[in-house]
Amino acid sequence: MTPPRTLLAYSAPRSGFGDEWMTFLPIGLGYLQAMLKSRAFPCRVANLSGKGRKEVQTYLKAQNPSVMGVSMFTFNRKRSCELLAWAREACPGAILLAGGPHPTHLADEVFEDCPALDGIVQGEGEAVLLGIAERLKTAPGSDLWKRTPGLILREGRTLPQAPLEDLDAIGIPAEHLEADFLNDVGQLAYLSTSRGCPATCNFCNTPEFWGTSIRFRSAPSVLREMRLLREQHGLTYFSFRDDTFTANRDRVLTLMKGIQESGLHPLWNCQSRVNLVDEDRLVAMKRAGCEFMQFGVEHGSERVLQLLDKGTNLRHARRALGLVRKVGMNLGIYLITGIPGETWADVEETAAFIRDTRPQDCQISPLALYPGTRMFDQYRAEGRIQKDFYRASGDAEIFARVDGHTEKALRHIDRVSQQAKAKSRFTPAEFAEQKAWLGFCAITNLLCGEAAEEEGRFLEAEAEYAEIIAKEPANPWGFMKRALLREKLGQVDKARADLAEVLALAPGNPEATELAALWGLKQTDAHRGTRPKKPAHGPTAEMKGAEAYLSRPKM
Numbered sequence: 001m002t003p004p005r006t007l008l009a010y011s012a013p014r015s016g017f018g019d020e021w022m023t024f025l026p027i028g029l030g031y032l033q034a035m036l037k038s039r040a041f042p043c044r045v046a047n048l049s050g051k052g053r054k055e056v057q058t059y060l061k062a063q064n065p066s067v068m069g070v071s072m073f074t075f076n077r078k079r080s081c082e083l084l085a086w087a088r089e090a091c092p093g094a095i096l097l098a099g100g101p102h103p104t105h106l107a108d109e110v111f112e113d114c115p116a117l118d119g120i121v122q123g124e125g126e127a128v129l130l131g132i133a134e135r136l137k138t139a140p141g142s143d144l145w146k147r148t149p150g151l152i153l154r155e156g157r158t159l160p161q162a163p164l165e166d167l168d169a170i171g172i173p174a175e176h177l178e179a180d181f182l183n184d185v186g187q188l189a190y191l192s193t194s195r196g197c198p199a200t201c202n203f204c205n206t207p208e209f210w211g212t213s214i215r216f217r218s219a220p221s222v223l224r225e226m227r228l229l230r231e232q233h234g235l236t237y238f239s240f241r242d243d244t245f246t247a248n249r250d251r252v253l254t255l256m257k258g259i260q261e262s263g264l265h266p267l268w269n270c271q272s273r274v275n276l277v278d279e280d281r282l283v284a285m286k287r288a289g290c291e292f293m294q295f296g297v298e299h300g301s302e303r304v305l306q307l308l309d310k311g312t313n314l315r316h317a318r319r320a321l322g323l324v325r326k327v328g329m330n331l332g333i334y335l336i337t338g339i340p341g342e343t344w345a346d347v348e349e350t351a352a353f354i355r356d357t358r359p360q361d362c363q364i365s366p367l368a369l370y371p372g373t374r375m376f377d378q379y380r381a382e383g384r385i386q387k388d389f390y391r392a393s394g395d396a397e398i399f400a401r402v403d404g405h406t407e408k409a410l411r412h413i414d415r416v417s418q419q420a421k422a423k424s425r426f427t428p429a430e431f432a433e434q435k436a437w438l439g440f441c442a443i444t445n446l447l448c449g450e451a452a453e454e455e456g457r458f459l460e461a462e463a464e465y466a467e468i469i470a471k472e473p474a475n476p477w478g479f480m481k482r483a484l485l486r487e488k489l490g491q492v493d494k495a496r497a498d499l500a501e502v503l504a505l506a507p508g509n510p511e512a513t514e515l516a517a518l519w520g521l522k523q524t525d526a527h528r529g530t531r532p533k534k535p536a537h538g539p540t541a542e543m544k545g546a547e548a549y550l551s552r553p554k555m
Helices: 027-037 053-063 077-090 101-105 107-113 126-138 185-189 206-210 219-233 249-262 279-287 302-307 314-327 344-357 374-381 404-422 428-438 442-454 458-471 476-488 492-505 510-519 544-550
Strands: 006-010 043-047 067-071 095-099 119-121 151-153 237-240 267-272 290-298 330-337 361-366
Touching: 006 027, 027 043, 027 067, 027 126, 043 053, 053 077, 067 077, 067 126, 077 095, 077 107, 095 101, 095 126, 101 107, 101 119, 101 206, 107 119, 185 219, 185 237, 219 249, 249 279, 279 290, 279 314, 279 428, 279 442, 290 314, 290 361, 290 442, 314 330, 314 344, 314 428, 330 344, 330 404, 344 404, 361 404, 428 442, 442 458, 442 476, 458 476, 476 492, 476 510, 492 510
Parallel strands: 006 043, 006 067, 067 095, 095 119, 237 267, 267 290, 290 330, 330 361
Antiparallel strands: 119 151
16 A cells, blocks of 8 residues: 655745845754655655745655644644645645644634645644554545644644654654755754653743653764764754753763764754753863853843743753853853833843853844743733734734843843953963863864954964864864864965865865865966855854844834
8 A cells, every 4th residue: 555645845035045044944854754754655855935835735745745834833833724725625635744843832713825725734743643653554535634633624623642762763854854945954953852841931832832741852863973974964063943952961971972983973062951061071072072062051140030930040041151161161141121021120230140151152042932832822811912913913923022122232232242252252361261161172163263264373273173183083173173274374276185184084075175176276366365164163153042032123
């Protein structure tokens, strides 16, 4: 019997077609695909961002899926409904599903706005999609699929689907990837190694969606995914997008030992909570290639942290951020302003916190209210959110405060964070302390070399990269950084030789491949000054969350 074909699709909202981050394919689709394909059910994923009706429908007709699932968030809700409407016209017999936090938490409204929609996958989707595929294979053309646990249907909800306890059983996306319109393989470097969060933050819907207990993939599973991405695509930098990557101390230490022994020599970043790190974990992480760590600090006022029910305090935050700087990794923090009850004195406390802790990167956002959060439910119960807001508001988000205070606070905190960033660089004395304490560590050399380059001390920078090459000849990052330095200094032949080493160690590496194509060309006047983007690592401070607020239409 022919197994049903599944197509999993995503699109950025129309307002985000030109946004690099919004057009990224959600990493969750890769794990959904792995769950199906590892069990012999055909499945493709497609990024339909920026594509018009004719192109989308031509593609859908060619795919002719039995099941189509659309990844829906609050920000792309209207575009998702548009895709579903086009899909109903192109594939009238297909089962059309939506998944993600927005439909999970606002099912009735999504059904009203999407007449083409057949069902909603509630929360975690792997077991639900597999159950649908198995029922369609058993009884094609019947409604048996509607009995799958974990579905929300127009006529009601099916039995709940228990969260997967063994995340390794899902499979690894890199082994099963079949994707259309995926233009940047660097997207595959975003990994998920755990699910769930025990925190009680009243502005976050993660616990409601993924559960309050944390479930982990095993260290061998994570290492296998990293190795596959290195072998298949030459990826040498990874980003772990777990909410609390460091939650389980033993698991972190085991994974770090595995990365060190793997011979991959990756660079990577992660995020966690400020009360879930210690010196042993951070040292092991740096030795295993972690160069950048982010924390959801949220605010510099104890009173406001309590308003957010954050569950951490500034003592936790100062200790964690101080440890990261002591160990010698780049530091990033997430901050929120525009909070009901927040005063200007609270904003100044956040500014003082930034000056004291000197993060290299600050991501600043106004407080937005998302379905599935306690704060959203409170506002709706009080009548402060109209039921038809999402239907009438384009791609807009709901901000907790829309006033002069919030706009002023966003600009002030951003200005302070930029000033702090200029003072966040490690000093030569701090690098010396790190080296005396940890001995040789490639991350220390890389950061020390970058700092020397920025100050024009090019011989010192080259010496740092040369030490990596001498002590870890299989590490592509020493060659990559020295290649970039030598090209900048006009030593083109030497730069090309180093780049050849990178490609020998990591065939297909996207940054090295791009550089090789550029450096292999004759350097005419047209090419001088044209440089590819810097290899994707290190903090890049942008007010991503604030952009939507500051650019919103003024009423």
